[in-house]
Amino acid sequence: MHILEIPSFFTPYGGEFCLEQAKALKAQGNEVRILSNVQLSIKKSIKDFLFSPYARFTENIEGIVVYRSYQHGVPKLIHFNVNRWVSIVRSMFKQYVDRYGKPDILHAHCCKWAGYAAMLISNEYGIPYVITEHLSSMLYEKEFGKAPSSAWQIPLLKQAFSNASIVITVSDELVDDISCYFGKDYNNYTISNIIDTSFFTYKKRESLVDRPFRFCCIANNEYWKGYDILLSAFNKLVKQQSIYPQKDVELHIAGRNTLSKDFLRMIKESGSEAKIIVHGELNKKEIRELLYKCDCLVLPSRSEVQPLCILEAMSTGIPYISTEIIPRNLRLCDSCKIVPVDDADALYLSMHEIINNYSSVDNKQLSDLVSKIASPEIVGKQLHTIFLHYIKT
Numbered sequence: 001m002h003i004l005e006i007p008s009f010f011t012p013y014g015g016e017f018c019l020e021q022a023k024a025l026k027a028q029g030n031e032v033r034i035l036s037n038v039q040l041s042i043k044k045s046i047k048d049f050l051f052s053p054y055a056r057f058t059e060n061i062e063g064i065v066v067y068r069s070y071q072h073g074v075p076k077l078i079h080f081n082v083n084r085w086v087s088i089v090r091s092m093f094k095q096y097v098d099r100y101g102k103p104d105i106l107h108a109h110c111c112k113w114a115g116y117a118a119m120l121i122s123n124e125y126g127i128p129y130v131i132t133e134h135l136s137s138m139l140y141e142k143e144f145g146k147a148p149s150s151a152w153q154i155p156l157l158k159q160a161f162s163n164a165s166i167v168i169t170v171s172d173e174l175v176d177d178i179s180c181y182f183g184k185d186y187n188n189y190t191i192s193n194i195i196d197t198s199f200f201t202y203k204k205r206e207s208l209v210d211r212p213f214r215f216c217c218i219a220n221n222e223y224w225k226g227y228d229i230l231l232s233a234f235n236k237l238v239k240q241q242s243i244y245p246q247k248d249v250e251l252h253i254a255g256r257n258t259l260s261k262d263f264l265r266m267i268k269e270s271g272s273e274a275k276i277i278v279h280g281e282l283n284k285k286e287i288r289e290l291l292y293k294c295d296c297l298v299l300p301s302r303s304e305v306q307p308l309c310i311l312e313a314m315s316t317g318i319p320y321i322s323t324e325i326i327p328r329n330l331r332l333c334d335s336c337k338i339v340p341v342d343d344a345d346a347l348y349l350s351m352h353e354i355i356n357n358y359s360s361v362d363n364k365q366l367s368d369l370v371s372k373i374a375s376p377e378i379v380g381k382q383l384h385t386i387f388l389h390y391i392k393t
Contacts, residue, residue, distance in 0.1 A: 021380075028384040034061075093121050108130070129164055166186075173327045191379060193306050213296075218255060220258075226300035230347065231270035295358065298347070310322065320337075324341055
C-alpha cells in the first residue's frame with residue numbers, strides 16, 4: 001500500500017506525531033512518505049524565517065522520505081496565507097506523483113489545513129483520504145473565536161471532515177469537543193496517539209531513601225497548560241512538607257518558553273523557587289532522561305486532546321496527576337490521579353497522597369498498559385487495517 005502523509009504542521013513547528021505514524025506504517029510493510037509545506041512565522045523565529053531553504057527539497061528523516069517546502073507567511077493576511085499554503089501543497093503533490101506515482105491513500109494530520117488540501121487533491125485524482133484530528137476546541141477558538149462562529153474557515157473545514165473516508169480522533173471526547181464548530185456529520189474512529197515505546201522504555205527508579213520525591217511537568221508555557229495552578233498547589237505542598245517533613249520534594253519543569261523572564265518571575269513569586277528546577281525546552285533524549293529521574297508527572301491542563309507527555313511518562317514507568325480533561329483512554333489505572341480543572345487544593349492533595357502511597361504503585365504495569373494502546377506496532381496495525389478497508393471500498 002502506497003501511503004502519503006500530509007501534515008498541517010511539521011518541523012520546526014512540531015509534527016512528531018506524523019513522523020511516528022509514518023514509521024509505524026512503514027514497519028507494516030507499506031510504502032510511506034511525507035509531503036510537508038511549513039508556513040514560517042517571523043514572530044516565532046527570525047532565524048528560521050530568513051535562512052530556511054526557499055526551494056523544495058527531499059530529505060530522509062529516521063528512514064522516512066520527506067518532500068519539503070517552506071512558505072514565508074505574510075503577517076495578518078490569514079486568508080492569503082491559507083490559499084497559498086493549499087496551492088503549494090497541491091503543486092507539490094503533482095510533482096510527487098511525477099516522481100513516485102499516485103498513492104493509494106492520503107493521510108492528513110489535522111483538518112486545518114492538510115485535511116482541506118487532501119479533499120481537493122482527492123477530488124482531482126480520485127484518491128481516498130483520511131484525516132487524523134489532533135486539535136481541541138480551545139486551539140480552534142484562538143483563530144475562529146468562541147462557538148458558534150461565523151469564521152470563513154469553518155464551512156471549508158466542515159466540508160473536508162464530511163467528505164473524508166473516515167476521521168480518526170485520538171480520543172472519543174474530541175468529537176464532542178469540536179462539534180461546536182464542525183458538527184458530527186462524518187465517520188469517525190478513535191486510535192491513540194503513538195509514542196516510541198522502544199525509546200521510552202520502563203526503567204526502575206532509584207530508591208526514594210535519602211533523596212527528594214521528584215514531580216515533573218513537561219509542557220510549553222501556555223495559559224491552558226495550567227502552570228499557575230501547579231505553582232499554587234506545589235507551594236501548598238512545600239509548606240505542608242515543612243510542617244510534616246515525611247519527605248522532601250522537588251518540581252522539575254520543562255517546555256518551550258519556560259525560561260522566559262515572565263515565567264521565571266511567576267516561579268519566584270510562587271514562594272517555592274528553591275524547590276523548582278526549570279530545564280527549558282528539551283529534545284526527545286533529554287525528556288527521557290528527565291522522566292527517568294522523576295517519580296510522577298503533573299499536568300494541570302485546562303484543555304488537552306491526548307497529551308503525549310502522559311503516555312511517555314507512563315511508558316517509562318511513572319504515574320501522572322492531571323485534570324478531568326484527560327480522555328478516558330488515558331485513565332488506565334487507579335494509581336494515576338484525576339482532579340478538577342483549576343483546583344489547586346485538589347491538585348495539592350493528590351500530590352501529597354501519591355507521595356505517601358507511592359509504595360503501592362506498580363510502575364512496570366503502567367509501562368505495559370501504554371504498550372497495549374500506543375506502541376508503534378499496535379497503532380501501525382490499526383491504521384493499516386483502516387486504510388486497506390477504504391482503498392478496497
